[in-house]
Amino acid sequence: MYQEDPAWDDIIPLPQDDGDKPLAQIAYTEEYAEAMSYLRAIMAKEEYSARALAITEHITEMNPAHYTVWLYRAKCIFALSHDLRQEIAYLNNKALRHEKNYQIWHHRQLIMDKLGDPTGEAEFVAKMFEKDSKNYHVWSYRQWLVRRFELWEGGELEYVDKLLAKDIRNNSAWNHRFFVVFGRGGEVDMDVVEREIKYAEDAIYLAPQNQSPWNYLRGLISRAKLPLSKMEALCKHYAPVDNPDRITSSHGLDWLADIGAEKPETKDTAIKALELLAKTYDPIRTNYWNHRKVLLQKAVA
Structure with missing residues (x-):
């Protein structure tokens, strides 16, 4: 308890003020409420010290999603010239225990930006993906790394290849591939x-x-x-509307329908594709496909 620690004798804690008649007061534990009271007090003083750093560690252990505490921890680290590599090692343990915590990854980004050296980051991110290859926060961080440190040619496509070889349905990996290939902007090769x-x-x-x-x-x-019609042959291969028994992809049918809006001469194929989607391949959205059919007919007319 901080009130019993001589190192905190000079601090008058600031309890949380919920008003006279709080509508839905949160039942904090005594330990958490006391720690936050002392943190508020030193934040009011703008104190950046070893004990301030220690109390942020204590509170984020109890509540790793407390954004304000993480921001104050970052201020302490920079003010104290704290070892940034040591902080990254601390965050490694945190991230592995709290995989879906946004605040940890935002804090890591602040530290890494200040450190200016991404050595070891790709390897740690890969370790995170071994636990969950579709973790949104980790993918966002990896894209930030690529952009911040110009890692476009740093083996990113090869890494994506490995993930997709493991799971061809990993939409996050597909998204990252597009980011790596086209994220720099400019003319398209x-x-x-x-x-x-x-x-x-x-x-x-x-x-x-x-x-x-x-x-x-x-x-x-x-x-x-x-033009969408560039892929017409591919779509017809997987979605031959004149031979429904050989259709293997509803997405090919959807694409053929879009080509119909682009090329009026393919209207009949597009309408057949929409009818097949409505009746057989995606009946849960029958009304949607029928609506698109009406729009297509009106557009062509």
Whole structure:
């Protein structure tokens, strides 16, 4: 208890003020309430000290999602010129115990930005992905790393290849691939576009009903300002509307419907695709597909 610790004798704690008649007062533990009272007091004094750092560690152990405490911890670390590598090691343990905690990753970003050296970060992030390869906070952090330290050519595509070889349906990995290939902006290299189209086509071959590579293709086509009809042959291969028994992908049907809006001469194929989606391949959204059919007919007319 801080009130019994001589090191805190000079501090008058500031309890939380919930008003005279709190509507829904949170039942904090005595330990947590006392620690926060002492932290408020030193925050009011803008004290950046070893004991301030220690109390933030204590509180984040009880509540690792307390954003304000993490921000104050960062201020203490920078004011004290605390060993940043030591802080990263501390965060490693925290992150592995609290995988979905945004505050930990935001704090890590602040520390890494100040440190200015990403050595070991890719390896630790990979360790996190071994626990959950679709952790949104970790992927956001990895993209920040790539942008902050110009790691576009630092083996990112090769790493994505490994993740997709393990799970071709990992939409997060597909998203990261698009970020790495096109995240720098600028003119689009058509050789790169063709390479990525081939990559997506190979993934579709492995799992035609997997939506991720189809979405990736749509992004590619849009980024390169190419017509949707460029992929017409691919769509017809997996969604031959005249031979429904051979259809293996509803996403191919969806794409054929969109081509119909782009190329009026393919209207009949597009309408057949929408009818198949409504009746057989995605009946839960029958009203949606029928609505699109009406819109297509009106547009062509």
